[in-house]
Amino acid sequence: xxxxxxxxxxxxxxxxxxxxxxxxxxxxxxxxxxxxxxxxxxxxxxxxxxxxxxxxxxxxxxxxxxxxxxxxxxxxxxxxxxxxxxxxxxxxxxxxxxxxxxxxxxxxxxxxxxxxxxxxxxxxxxxxxxxxxxxxxxxxxxxxxxxxxxxxxxxxxxxxxxxxxxxxxxxxxxxxxxxxxxxxxxxxxxxxxxxxxxxxxxxxxxxxxxxxxxxxxxxxxxxxxxxxxxxxxxxxxxxxxxxxxxx
Amino acid sequence: xxxxxxxxxxxxxxxxxxxxxxxxxxxxxxxxxxxxxxxxxxxxxxxxxxxxxxxxxxxxxxxxxxxxxxxxxxxxxxxxxxxxxxxxxxxxxxxxxxxxxxxxxxxxxxxxxxxxxxxxxxxxxxxxxxxxxxxxxxxxxxxxxxxxxxxxxxxxxxxxxxxxxxxxxxxxxxxxxxxxxxxxxxxxxxxxxxxxxxxxxxxxxxxxxxxxxxxxxxxxxxxxxxxxxxxxxxxxxxxxxxxxxxxxxxxxxxxxxxxxxxxxxxxxxxxxxxxxxxxxxxxxxxxxxxxxxxxxxxxxxxxxxxxxxxxxxxxxxxxxxxxxxxxxxxxxxxxxxxxxxxxxxxxxxxxxxxxxxxxxxxxxxxxxxxxxxxxxxxxxxxxxxxxxxxxxxxxxxxxxxxxxxxxxxxxxxxxxxxxxxxxxxxxxxxxxxxxxxxxxxxxxxxxxxxxxxxxxxxxxxxxxxxxxxxxxxxxxxxxxxxxxxxxxxxxxxxxxxxxxxxxxxxxxxxxxxxxxxxxxxxxxxxxxxxxxxxxxxxxxxxxxxxxxxxxxxxxxxxxxxxxxxxxxxxxxxxxxxxxxxxxxxxxxxxxxxxxxxxxxxxxxxxxxxxxxxxxxxxxxxxxxxxxxxx
Numbered sequence: 001x002x003x004x005x006x007x008x009x010x011x012x013x014x015x016x017x018x019x020x021x022x023x024x025x026x027x028x029x030x031x032x033x034x035x036x037x038x039x040x041x042x043x044x045x046x047x048x049x050x051x052x053x054x055x056x057x058x059x060x061x062x063x064x065x066x067x068x069x070x071x072x073x074x075x076x077x078x079x080x081x082x083x084x085x086x087x088x089x090x091x092x093x094x095x096x097x098x099x100x101x102x103x104x105x106x107x108x109x110x111x112x113x114x115x116x117x118x119x120x121x122x123x124x125x126x127x128x129x130x131x132x133x134x135x136x137x138x139x140x141x142x143x144x145x146x147x148x149x150x151x152x153x154x155x156x157x158x159x160x161x162x163x164x165x166x167x168x169x170x171x172x173x174x175x176x177x178x179x180x181x182x183x184x185x186x187x188x189x190x191x192x193x194x195x196x197x198x199x200x201x202x203x204x205x206x207x208x209x210x211x212x213x214x215x216x217x218x219x220x221x222x223x224x225x226x227x228x229x230x231x232x233x234x235x236x237x238x239x240x241x242x243x244x245x246x247x
Numbered sequence: 248x249x250x251x252x253x254x255x256x257x258x259x260x261x262x263x264x265x266x267x268x269x270x271x272x273x274x275x276x277x278x279x280x281x282x283x284x285x286x287x288x289x290x291x292x293x294x295x296x297x298x299x300x301x302x303x304x305x306x307x308x309x310x311x312x313x314x315x316x317x318x319x320x321x322x323x324x325x326x327x328x329x330x331x332x333x334x335x336x337x338x339x340x341x342x343x344x345x346x347x348x349x350x351x352x353x354x355x356x357x358x359x360x361x362x363x364x365x366x367x368x369x370x371x372x373x374x375x376x377x378x379x380x381x382x383x384x385x386x387x388x389x390x391x392x393x394x395x396x397x398x399x400x401x402x403x404x405x406x407x408x409x410x411x412x413x414x415x416x417x418x419x420x421x422x423x424x425x426x427x428x429x430x431x432x433x434x435x436x437x438x439x440x441x442x443x444x445x446x447x448x449x450x451x452x453x454x455x456x457x458x459x460x461x462x463x464x465x466x467x468x469x470x471x472x473x474x475x476x477x478x479x480x481x482x483x484x485x486x487x488x489x490x491x492x493x494x495x496x497x498x499x500x501x502x503x504x505x506x507x508x509x510x511x512x513x514x515x516x517x518x519x520x521x522x523x524x525x526x527x528x529x530x531x532x533x534x535x536x537x538x539x540x541x542x543x544x545x546x547x548x549x550x551x552x553x554x555x556x557x558x559x560x561x562x563x564x565x566x567x568x569x570x571x572x573x574x575x576x577x578x579x580x581x582x583x584x585x586x587x588x589x590x591x592x593x594x595x596x597x598x599x600x601x602x603x604x605x606x607x608x609x610x611x612x613x614x615x616x617x618x619x620x621x622x623x624x625x626x627x628x629x630x631x632x633x634x635x636x637x638x639x640x641x642x643x644x645x646x647x648x649x650x651x652x653x654x655x656x657x658x659x660x661x662x663x664x665x666x667x668x669x670x671x672x673x674x675x676x677x678x679x680x681x682x683x684x685x686x687x688x689x690x691x692x693x694x695x696x697x698x699x700x701x702x703x704x705x706x707x708x709x710x711x712x713x714x715x716x717x718x719x720x721x722x723x724x725x726x727x728x729x730x731x732x733x734x735x736x737x738x739x740x741x742x743x744x745x746x747x748x749x750x751x752x753x754x755x756x757x758x759x760x761x762x763x764x765x766x767x768x769x770x771x772x773x774x775x776x777x778x779x780x781x782x783x784x785x786x787x788x789x790x791x792x793x794x795x796x797x798x799x800x801x802x803x804x805x806x807x808x809x810x811x812x813x814x815x816x817x818x819x820x821x822x823x824x825x826x827x828x829x830x831x832x833x834x835x836x837x838x839x840x841x842x843x844x845x846x847x848x849x850x851x852x853x854x855x856x857x858x859x860x861x862x863x864x865x866x867x868x869x870x871x872x873x874x875x876x877x
Contacts, residue, residue, distance in 0.1 A: 082795060088791065
């Protein structure tokens with residue numbers, strides 16, 4: 001298990017509300033959170049408990065109603081939209097349950113997109129994308145459209161895309177929610193590699209087997225943290241056994 | 248019956264659910280049908296104006312005239328007994344006084360007429376009654392020009408003695424100007440007349456629209472009718488009068504041209520009804536050119552509008568289609584519902600277009616602005632109503648049918664999942680855009696995703712620019728005619744103040760308003776459809792680090808990319824269409840004018856795109872991405 005050096009992500013009294021009056025919903029309610037650099041954190045809870053909203057807040061995709069949010073010692077909850085965009089461009093990578101790949105772009109074109117958006121030269125962006133596809137074992141599928149890939153392959157492409165600009169934090173929202181066991185194992189192995197490389201991972205899931213592979217597990221209910229467990233095995237154990245997926 | 252009720256009920260509920268889109272569709276179809284109604288109404292009025300006036304005023308087959316005062320020359324009166332002549336009226340004495348209205352004088356021809364009327368060329372009264380002692384009947388276009396009404400008082404002064412001052416030239420003014428503009432303040436010294444009637448005639452072209460040297464030999468001047476004794480009085484003041492005119496009716500009107508040619512001799516001018524009618528047709532063709540060009544372009548633009556709108560609406564109906572099919576609706580019923588939604592709106596819009604067109608048409612068919620006048624204002628007949636409604640329905644069905652059938656054939660499961668239609672992969676666009684700034688990179692890719700929409704957008708801009716170029720050409724053409732003094736010496740525009748000019752400009756104004764309205768609707772529709780369609784892609788791009796500004800500008804770029812070639816294509820389209828429908832050898836607008844149209848069009852497209860693009864770009868990324876999972 002990697003020993004966290006210091007906090008990279010920090011939330012204080014984080015709150016996100018929707019609606020008003022009797023229809024007020026507190027999707028995230030007074031959450032305090034610290035994520036150490038290089039740590040893999042799993043956030044678990046039933047559907048609608050606010051874990052995806054928390055992830056969107058942490059990545060600057062949504063703004064909190066109240067509270068403070070810090071990334072790399074910078075308070076980001078008051079950032080402008082442009083500053084948040086830059087933050088997502090360079091420091092945070094997202095992985096979604098529904099992959100959210102561009103249907104009309106090939107695997108390699110999807111992976112190089114963040115690099116192009118950050119102004120990298122096309123040739124350099126393509127080289128990096130090919131390297132990432134090589135690392136995730138999809139070099140031979142580089143020119144395939146998402147519709148020509150399996151669910152597991154799509155999610156691996158999405159993970160490669162999240163890594164295109166070498167972010168320090170990867171936020172994954174139910175990354176295996178749409179995958180079968182074999183594909184889930186593929187994705188978990190990939191996360192294990194990222195973890196070993198010192199990347200900070202925050203994985204939102206409702207699957208206990210996935211959560212078991214993390215360094216730390218936080219349980220959520222009704223927008224609030226109700227439990228926190230530090231897992232001794234973490235991602236250093238036998239992944240397949242830990243996840244109960246066999247190998 | 249129950250099924251029909253269900254279809255109508257669903258259609259009405261859909262309109263209530265999406266009032267903004269319904270309003271846009273309404274505006275698009277109403278604008279097109281208004282113009283079509285006006286075009287049809289004008290066509291009815293101008294299609295046979297000379298024939299209508301000739302029939303209403305017992306128009307002559309041949310008009311003979313001499314420019315000679317004093318006694319009636321025998322060579323004129325002998326024509327009454329010429330072979331083939333079955334009836335005649337005249338000779339009528341022509342005096343050339345000035346018509347003084349509110350201290351301003353205009354040269355006119357005052358024709359002395361019997362109070363009892365004539366069997367040939369009895370001008371058709373459109374107001375008041377025929378000449379009486381102390382009363383004057385004013386030709387309708389002249390009355391309209393000078394804003395004269397029955398009951399007004401005017402002066403007829405013998406201020407322009409024959410030969411001393413040229414027609415249209417006032418003493419001391421020293422400048423030639425078109426009639427009707429007034430030639431300066433004058434003191435009324437002659438007898439005062441009361442306007443007792445307003446009338447039209449088929450015997451002569453109303454002078455404001457005739458050329459400088461009328462074939463009859465009479466000068467360009469307005470026409471009024473007075474009693475014989477009043478004309479004699481005016482002629483005496485001028486030293487004998489300007490001349491005489493004789494109206495002849497032939498046994499066979501088709502022989503009129505031959506008769507005129509056979510009897511032409513020195514000092515005697517004969518003009519056949521065919522010659523006058525031919526010139527009428529030439530002038531009326533200007534309006535037809537505008538209307539035909541305009542109607543064609545507006546029809547195409549309306550089709551593009553409806554296609555864009557329906558396409559956008561259909562994309563949003565996917566889930567509804569799934570629900571309908573899930574509860575047992577057949578594909579045919581689904582198609583019917585989707586068609587009915589558009590048709591209900593189209594019919595309401597067509598009805599509005601008919602009413603607006605009916606209200607606007609009389610403004611353009613002001614009888615005073617007509618060459619020889621067509622009694623009565625345009626009316627909405629059954630054929631016009633039928634054509635307008637049929638066109639509205641046809642445009643809607645053409646634009647709706649394919650997307651409606653495609654939607655009805657979508658699998659129920661994927662329709663319920665509201666799966667977005669997969670975008671096209673534009674390989675070259677993706678490759679080319681890679682090294683470009685982010686807004687252009689995203690914009691190019693967005694434009695490449697939906698080729699049909701890009702083509703419709705380009706076509707819409709091409710039609711708009713083409714129409715604006717055609718409008719410019721009309722103006723340039725009119726100006727060149729004004730400068731050169733006429734086209735083949737047959738007629739000319741006199742510029743502002745000339746009824747023909749004013750009428751042409753009125754028609755152009757209505758056309759341009761409808762055109763701009765439709766073009767604006769189209770631009771907003773295209774942008775909004777693109778914003779909706781790009782919602783998911785934009786959200787992903789923002790999640791990957793694109794800023795809202797970059798995404799907003801990308802949407803603007805996505806609109807400008809098809810707009811630019813469309814605008815450039817619009818230039819030859821406008822020139823070609825105007826030449827094809829209008830007349831050959833027309834003047835091409837200057838390069839700065841064309842460049843101006845191009846720049847203004849692109850700026851307007853960009854400006855119109857900015858607002859919906861900004862709104863779309865600022866929507867919550869998290870909400871959009873979460874919605875995909877719902």
